[in-house]
Amino acid sequence: MRMTSSSKFSTAPRNKKSRRLEGLTALAFLSPALLLIALIVTFPLLYTLFQSGTDWVLTNPRPQQFIGLKNYAELTGDSRAVAALVRTVLLTVFSVGLQMVLGVGMAVVMNRHFFRRGLVRTLALLPIVATPVAISLVFVIMMNPSSGILNLGLKSLGLPPLAWIYGENTVLPSLVLVDTWQWTPFVMLIALAGLATLPSEPYEAARIDGATPWQTFSKITLPLLMPTLFVALLFRTIDTLKLFDTIYAMTQGGPGTASETVNLYLYTLGFTYFRMGYASSLVIALFALILGLALLLIKRRRQNALS
Secondary structure, three states: OHHHHHHHHHHHHHHHHHHHHHHHHHHHHHHHHHHHHHHHHHHHHHHHHHHOOEOOOOOOOOOOOEOOOHHHHHHHOOHHHHHHHHHHHHHHHHHHHHHHHHHHHHHHHHOOOOOOHHHHHHHHOHHHHOOHHHHHHHHHHHOOOOOOHHHHHHHHOOOOOOOHHHOOOOHHHHHHHHHHHHHHHHHHHHHHHHHHOOOOHHHHHHHHHOOOHHHHHHHHHHHHHHHHHHHHHHHHHHHHHOOOHHHHHHOOOOOOOOOOOHHHHHHHHHHOOOOHHHHHHHHHHHHHHHHHHHHHHHHHHHHHHHO
16 A cells, blocks of 8 residues: 555656646647747737828828827728628628528438438539639629529519619628528538537437427427537628628629728728728727627637536
């Protein structure tokens, strides 16, 4: 017993020392990657944060001056920036909402066994493989008011044609349609991965109790799938808030400013008006918005997991 007790106490410091050595070794191997991430991510962010406190204008030869929070103060009173933020939020809410509903529905259907299921799944994933700009240009042709196939289809059904991306009242719904068409399969893919991990016992119990398909889905499938759906929701919310290429390729913020989101507005500020300092403040504001929403969704997911 004495030998066992002494060996126990003698190995404790050694185990602690070995764990510390393993941690330092792991840090040494990770340090090149961490340094690279710091250079790629941290430095541009800090540089943008610094520039947001200056009056830097590219076309002005005068040296830039530090003006503190004046750019942010101007940003709060900029009606164009506020309108762009509202459009960004509306586009995100409707696009992500439709994608979540349609993606989960497609995943439930694709999870069943039917003829050529693998082929149908592959075809359903094709939109997320294509380049967003290429998809946007195809939809520009399809949404042409006079010769586009979408209006020809409406006319064949006896419905009036729409202006689509060329009308102030229809441009945002048109962009929601394009974004939903492309990224709903992404939500379906994540939901399918979640459905594959669900246990079979609750479904067997529900079948014995005589539960309807809707009751099985709403009471068993959806609650068990929520942690996976939060991941899809987080990814799609962040991506849609940053959406730029699709909107720029289809409308460039038009007609007028009817489809100008925050990303389009800060691009205009930086590369049309050359107000780099003011554009940097808008970048930081957008970054803070995305970070805040991401942390809120992560916190919500943890609360649901604990409950």
